[in-house]
Amino acid sequence: MAEFLAMGGYAAFVWPAYALTAATLAAIAFASWRELRALERELADFEGGK
Numbered sequence: 001m002a003e004f005l006a007m008g009g010y011a012a013f014v015w016p017a018y019a020l021t022a023a024t025l026a027a028i029a030f031a032s033w034r035e036l037r038a039l040e041r042e043l044a045d046f047e048g049g050k
Contacts, residue, residue, distance in 0.1 A: 007014045 005011060
């Protein structure tokens with residue numbers, strides 16, 4: 001297991017790359033979720049105003 005975590009000596013490059021990728025994907029998912037909620041509220045306001 002330690003060999004896997006060491007990534008053949010490249011762990012200092014691999015793990016931060018994984019972390020940055022995961023953080024970026026999480027940020028995109030959160031931003032998309034917030035935008036969806038805002039658009040749903042806007043649509044509900046629009047439909048309620050008829």
